[in-house]
Structure formats: C-alpha cells, structure tokens
Amino acid sequence: MSRAKLLFVFMLMVLLLAACGNNNQETSTDEGSSVDESQEGAGVTELSMWIHQSGEEETEFYKKRIEEFNEAHDGEIKINVEVVMDDGGSSYNDSLNAALVAGNLPDVLALDGPFVASYADAEIIAPIDEYISDEDKEDFVDSILQQGTYNDQLYSLGAMESSVVLYYNKEIFEEEGIEAPTTIEDAWTWDEFMAVAKQLTTDDRYGLNLFMDYGVGEWYTYMGAPFIWSNGGELISEDGTTVDGYLNGPESVEAFEYVKSLFEEGVVSLTPSETQFESGNAAMALGGPWIAVSAENAGMDYGMMPYPYSEVPKSPSGSMAYAISTQAEHPEAAYKVMQWMTNEESVIGLSEVTGMPPARKSAFESMEEYNELPKKIMRDQVVQTAHARPTTPAYPVLTDAFAQAFHAMALGEDAQSTLDQQVTRVERELRRFNQ
Structure with missing residues (x-):
C-alpha cells in the first residue's frame, strides 16, 4: 500500500471515529464463533468474515446463517467468522482500520452503508458487478443499490433496510x-x-x-x-x-x-x-x-x-451492509457468502429478529405484517420514498x-x-x- 493510501486510511479512521463518537473500548471477538480450522478438507476454499456484534438475537442469527452456509457448501467453501465488538461507538471501525493497515482484512466484512464510498475510494472494498445477476439485483429495493454504489459500480449489499x-x-x-x-x-x-x-x-x-x-x-x-x-x-x-x-x-x-x-x-x-x-x-x-x-x-x-x-x-434509509475486501484471494467465493447472507431467506429471518424492514422486494411480498398497518407505512416508505445518504468519500x-x-x-x-x-x-x- 502506498504512503498516500496509508495516509488516507489514517485520515479515514480519524473521521469515522469522529462521526461515530468517542466511546473507545477494546475490540473483542465472540469465543467459539470461529469455525474449527482443524476440520479443513482438501480443496476447500477457506474464507474469513467479520460481522458486527449487535443484540444477542441478531448476532446469533448471523452465526446460524453462516453455519448453514458452511453445511450447504461442505467440501467447497468454509467461512471462518469473527464477531467483532460494535459498541455503537468506535470499536468496530477501529478494528477494520487496524486490520487494513496490518494487511489482514477479512475476505467478507460488514460495514455501515453510508461509509461505502469512503472504503471504495480507498480501495478497501471491491466492486461486485461481475458477480451479481440482473435478476437478483432487481429484487433489491432501490435505496440498497443507491447506498452500495460508488462511481457507477456496486460495492455492497444490505440484508436489511431502515426507515424513520x-x-x-x-x-x-x-x-x-x-x-x-x-x-x-x-x-x-x-x-x-x-x-x-x-x-x-x-x-x-x-x-x-x-x-x-x-x-x-x-x-x-x-x-x-x-x-x-x-x-x-x-x-x-x-x-x-x-x-x-x-x-x-x-x-x-x-x-x-x-x-x-x-x-x-x-x-x-x-x-x-x-x-x-x-x-x-x-x-x-x-x-x-x-x-x-x-x-x-x-x-x-x-x-x-x-x-x-x-x-x-x-x-431516510440505510443500514449495515456486506462487502468484499480488495485483499480477498477468492472474490467469487466471497461473493457467494454475500449472496447467501442477503438472499430472501436471510433477509426475512433478519427482519423477523430485528424488526428492521427487509432489503428485498420479494421479502416484502412474503411478510404479511408489511402489507397491513402499521408496518405498511414503513414498507411504503422503503419502496417509494427512501433516499440514500450521499455516496461520497x-x-x-x-x-x-x-x-x-x-x-x-x-x-x-x-x-x-x-x-x-x-x-x-x-x-x-x-x-x-x-x-
């Protein structure tokens, strides 16, 4: 990484911390959340992934979906996941930037949607246009695609939306x-x-x-x-x-x-x-x-x-999203993880756990509570009036x-x-x- 890029990363870290607050805590990982590396099989593509620690039910949902991914892709792809402290302050971004400087970013990472452009401009995350199908892309609500797009390239996908x-x-x-x-x-x-x-x-x-x-x-x-x-x-x-x-x-x-x-x-x-x-x-x-x-x-x-x-x-719109690190050696396999964590089953399950509106149009059709008041208001806003925050570095x-x-x-x-x-x-x- 060039000296200029390292300087930008340092500046980005300072600015992200200022935007999120000054509540610094030591970063921790959830014990037992990593897949046992001794179970490696020959020819298996092994990937690392970070997810942010949130409420207990939400965190357990992420871990369950990752376990199900590993079962569904047994002998092909295996995810080693870390649940990284997110205290609502600086800890998660602190960890991401420390990993970047050290050159050991995870292959797949969660990040706050409005900051996608900052990470994309710094070449921390990679575009995914070559992997996502037009049909799959069409199923996401517009605000999710707006949030994840920078310089006409798509970098991130979210499993949940939000609204006020x-x-x-x-x-x-x-x-x-x-x-x-x-x-x-x-x-x-x-x-x-x-x-x-x-x-x-x-x-x-x-x-x-x-x-x-x-x-x-x-x-x-x-x-x-x-x-x-x-x-x-x-x-x-x-x-x-x-x-x-x-x-x-x-x-x-x-x-x-x-x-x-x-x-x-x-x-x-x-x-x-x-x-x-x-x-x-x-x-x-x-x-x-x-x-x-x-x-x-x-x-x-x-x-x-x-x-x-x-x-x-x-x-309003926007929430946590998934992206692929530019340091990922197997980006196509990493995209399969992103696709799994944002597919209809994941989106519906996450909405049921968190109460956040889903990121896919098909999920809205499947979830009856969003077809009647009061949640219909939230659905209508996500589909009709949601406006993503500016995508600028x-x-x-x-x-x-x-x-x-x-x-x-x-x-x-x-x-x-x-x-x-x-x-x-x-x-x-x-x-x-x-x-």
Missing part, C-alpha cells in the same frame, strides 16, 4: 380528536405537522420527540436529511464535487429554519428522557424501527404515520457537518451562517478527492 416514521400515541390522538394519515399520499405537510405538534404540546407533554438524546452524530443526519430532500434540496451536488450552494443553498436553509422553529415553538425537547415517547411525555416521535420494539415492550398503543414533507415525500466530514448544523438549529443559531461555516469544512475535504 412518525410514531404517535393513539390514546392521546383520540383524546385530542386528531386523525393520523395512513398513506404517503396523505402525509402531513410541514405546516400541518407543526400545527398538530403545537396542539399536542402541553405543560407536561411535548408534541414531538426527535431523540436528541442520541447525541450529535449520525442519527441527526439519518433522521434529519429528509427535511432538505423533501424541500427540493440536496446535501451535495450530483457529481459529488461540491456542497457549496447545496448544503447551504436556499432549500437547505429553509429546511434548517423549519427544524429550528420546532424548538423555538417548544414542541421538541433538546434533552428528552430516554423513554419520553414510551412514557407518554411526547405525543409523537420521529424514530426508527427500534421504537416500535420499545413501544411494544412498554405496552403502549401506538401507530405509524409517514414522514412529514415540504414539496415531495422523502424518507467525504461523507465522514459531510455527516458531521450536517449533525453540527442540526444541533445548532436546536440551540437557536442562524441557519445561513451556520451552514456557510460547515460548507467551508466540507469543501476543504472535497478538494482532496477532486484533484
């Missing part, structure tokens, strides 16, 4: 006589959304929870970018060369001013409690699929509505700039000047890739 919907407390809505929209066509406009949020705000209850307690990081970009997209704006130019006139353009400024008004009107708390929505201290919540799980565990009667919009409905800096600006709006700062300052940062980073 507007959750609401049915009991409170009934008391207030508010009827929730049930289709994207009937989604609330910004004005309608603000009016309802004000109506629902009382001395002891907020109208809306934006989960600001998640901290200044990727959540703000993931949850907040549709405010810009639905207002006709973009975070970056189509060719990926500049954010000037986009992140700080009139559509973006107007969107950030709207976010600012939510706080100025007092309908959102900057410091909500962890269970503000579930405990009834917020009537609505703009949250991910995991909120359905916590609401159900709290025994609350909740519903889902589409993401509110300005000019055209847009919704400068994404680590861009997402931090967005998050900082979003937080500044919550603090009441001026949108135009804040965005102009953040654009200066991102433009400086983009110059490294525009040469």
Whole structure:
C-alpha cells in the first residue's frame, strides 16, 4: 500500500471515529464463533468474515446463517467468522482500520452503508458487478443499490433496510380528536405537522420527540436529511464535487429554519428522557424501527404515520451492509457468502429478529405484517420514498457537518451562517478527492 493510501486510511479512521463518537473500548471477538480450522478438507476454499456484534438475537442469527452456509457448501467453501465488538461507538471501525493497515482484512466484512464510498475510494472494498445477476439485483429495493454504489459500480449489499416514521400515541390522538394519515399520499405537510405538534404540546407533554438524546452524530443526519430532500434540496451536488450552494443553498436553509422553529415553538425537547415517547411525555416521535420494539415492550398503543414533507415525500434509509475486501484471494467465493447472507431467506429471518424492514422486494411480498398497518407505512416508505445518504468519500466530514448544523438549529443559531461555516469544512475535504 502506498504512503498516500496509508495516509488516507489514517485520515479515514480519524473521521469515522469522529462521526461515530468517542466511546473507545477494546475490540473483542465472540469465543467459539470461529469455525474449527482443524476440520479443513482438501480443496476447500477457506474464507474469513467479520460481522458486527449487535443484540444477542441478531448476532446469533448471523452465526446460524453462516453455519448453514458452511453445511450447504461442505467440501467447497468454509467461512471462518469473527464477531467483532460494535459498541455503537468506535470499536468496530477501529478494528477494520487496524486490520487494513496490518494487511489482514477479512475476505467478507460488514460495514455501515453510508461509509461505502469512503472504503471504495480507498480501495478497501471491491466492486461486485461481475458477480451479481440482473435478476437478483432487481429484487433489491432501490435505496440498497443507491447506498452500495460508488462511481457507477456496486460495492455492497444490505440484508436489511431502515426507515424513520412518525410514531404517535393513539390514546392521546383520540383524546385530542386528531386523525393520523395512513398513506404517503396523505402525509402531513410541514405546516400541518407543526400545527398538530403545537396542539399536542402541553405543560407536561411535548408534541414531538426527535431523540436528541442520541447525541450529535449520525442519527441527526439519518433522521434529519429528509427535511432538505423533501424541500427540493440536496446535501451535495450530483457529481459529488461540491456542497457549496447545496448544503447551504436556499432549500437547505429553509429546511434548517423549519427544524429550528420546532424548538423555538417548544414542541421538541433538546434533552428528552430516554423513554419520553414510551412514557407518554411526547405525543409523537420521529424514530426508527427500534421504537416500535420499545413501544411494544412498554405496552403502549401506538401507530405509524409517514414522514412529514415540504414539496415531495422523502424518507431516510440505510443500514449495515456486506462487502468484499480488495485483499480477498477468492472474490467469487466471497461473493457467494454475500449472496447467501442477503438472499430472501436471510433477509426475512433478519427482519423477523430485528424488526428492521427487509432489503428485498420479494421479502416484502412474503411478510404479511408489511402489507397491513402499521408496518405498511414503513414498507411504503422503503419502496417509494427512501433516499440514500450521499455516496461520497467525504461523507465522514459531510455527516458531521450536517449533525453540527442540526444541533445548532436546536440551540437557536442562524441557519445561513451556520451552514456557510460547515460548507467551508466540507469543501476543504472535497478538494482532496477532486484533484
């Protein structure tokens, strides 16, 4: 690896850690998760794979599917898998970058979808266009392909999608006589959304929870970018060369001013409690699929509505994905692993375990819960309005700039000047890739 490439990798590691947080812990692997190397057979292609540690059920699902892959490909391919610590902070990315510098990246790896372009540009992961069939590719929802594509080449595939919907407390809505929209066509406009949020705000209850307690990081970009997209704006130019006139353009400024008004009107708390929505201290919540799980565990009667919009409905997307390392000696065999971990059976099983929407159209057709409310809202957004975060190698800096600006709006700062300052940062980073 060249000195320039090593320098980029170091810079990427720093930026990824800044975007994900500063909660450093030692990396660990799950004991017993690796396949016994003493079982090697002659002529077997042996591959290494990293998966991120998540919830116990999700992690066990990954390990089970890998065991089933090894059984199905006995005598042909065998995966040695490591479950690597993912603390929601820096540990997983820390491990990936350390392995890269040491020259021992796994053949197949999991990575956070929005960072695909960064790894692709650094030649850490390899394109898979020559392996995936047109029929298989067509079955993935568009946002998964958008997330995994850089410079017109496909690098990653995800087994699950995600979305942010507007959750609401049915009991409170009934008391207030508010009827929730049930289709994207009937989604609330910004004005309608603000009016309802004000109506629902009382001395002891907020109208809306934006989960600001998640901290200044990727959540703000993931949850907040549709405010810009639905207002006709973009975070970056189509060719990926500049954010000037986009992140700080009139559509973006107007969107950030709207976010600012939510706080100025007092309908959102900057410091909500962890269970503000579930405990009834917020009537609505703009949250991910995991909120359905916590609401159900709290025994609350909740519903889902589409993401509110300005000019055209847009919704967030993106999650963990699989990619092949450029260090892989057997990329075709590695792709078979990717294909297995993202096939219909894997996608459906993962959705059932995590509550996240599936990444394949065929899976949506097979899963009845996504054909009826409330989850139909999530399905419709994934299929119709999902918008992938920008695929640019400068994404680590861009997402931090967005998050900082979003937080500044919550603090009441001026949108135009804040965005102009953040654009200066991102433009400086983009110059490294525009040469």
